[in-house]
Amino acid sequence: MKKYKQLTSGQRYQIYGLKQAGLNQTRIAQKMGVDKSTISREFRRNKGQRGWRPKQAQSLRDERKQACTNGKCFSSDAWAEVERLIQEDLSPEQAANRLELEGGLQISHEIIYQHIYADKRNGGDLHQHLRSQKPRRKRYASGQERRGAIKNRISIDERPEIVAEKTRMGDWEGDTVIGKNHKGGLVTLAERKSRYVLAGHIRSKHAAGVTAVTTRLPTPYKDKCHTITFDNGKEFAEHEKMAAELKADIYFANPYHSWERGLNENSNGLLRQYFPKGMELTDITEEQVQEAVERINHRPRKVLGFRTPHEVFFGVELRYTKQPLAVALRT
Secondary structure (H helix, E strand, O other): OOOOOOOOHHHHHHHHHHHHOOOOHHHHHHHHOOOHHHHHHHHHHOEEOOEEOHHHHHHHHHHHHHHHHOOOOOOHHHHHHHHHHHHOOOOHHHHHHHHHHOOOOOOOHHHHHHHHHHHHHOOOOHHHHOOOOOOOOOOOOOOOOOOOOOOOOOEHHHOOHHHHHOOOOOEEEEEEEEOHHHOEEEEEEEEOOOOOEEEEEEOOOOHHHHHHHHHHOOHHHHHHOOEEEEOOOHHHOOHHHHHHHHOOEEEEOOOOOHHHHHHHHHHHHHHOOOOOOOOOEOOOOHHHHHHHHHHHHOOOEHHHOOEOHHHHHHOOOOOOOOOOOOOOOOO
């Protein structure tokens, strides 16, 4: 089956010339190198009161395209599918590209944003699923690390080059997310190649508790745990115990070089959608943490070609959209 392609303005004038020369629709299609249904559809959809003419046909096509650009050409079923993905906390760009990736609806993420804001004006809650980050300024200190040196720490400068290349599975970045007033928190791990995230609840930043959660999280995936890179927080002081338990090499980023663990910083930002900065994390449950992690790991990521971290980490292909929603509109 030939893939339908839109006709250009120049092609419409070429069709007009062939038609004036007395060629029927089949012969015109052969001359144009298109399916005869394309010509039939063109004459049927774009004719006016005086029949089919190329200038008028192009104008009618442009009007339909503009209507589609404003989101008017999509069915209620299509919008329901878009809204379902947004309610799963996918961004408009992630939703649009995942739909296209699975052979369904082709829609601009800008149109989805317009739909969400229109929904907000009408009292809807789709906008609550958008990630919102306030601008912030992070202060970087100069000089030596003030929190005290971690005994026997191994610098990131000694880390194998393959980790920076992100060509193998099993190199992680680790950190903690702390609640308001230092009440409760999370241990987070992010795998560099797949962007897969692990997180676990901690009552405090004490090293013993952090060590217990850090060793528990990747244990089911020990075959995919070669290295972990932490920041210089004292909560990771028992790194040698972690390394022995996980049979992994542990490294530490340079002080005040958060970009050396950029993926982990980004992953923590994603978790903040569910556990905002002004929230104490003492009373959250492990179930709440894992529900947030599940949502993040099943979001399509642009850097992964709009595959999800789950798909890349486990080497599987899943379908996230429902039945294909091909748009019936032909311009």
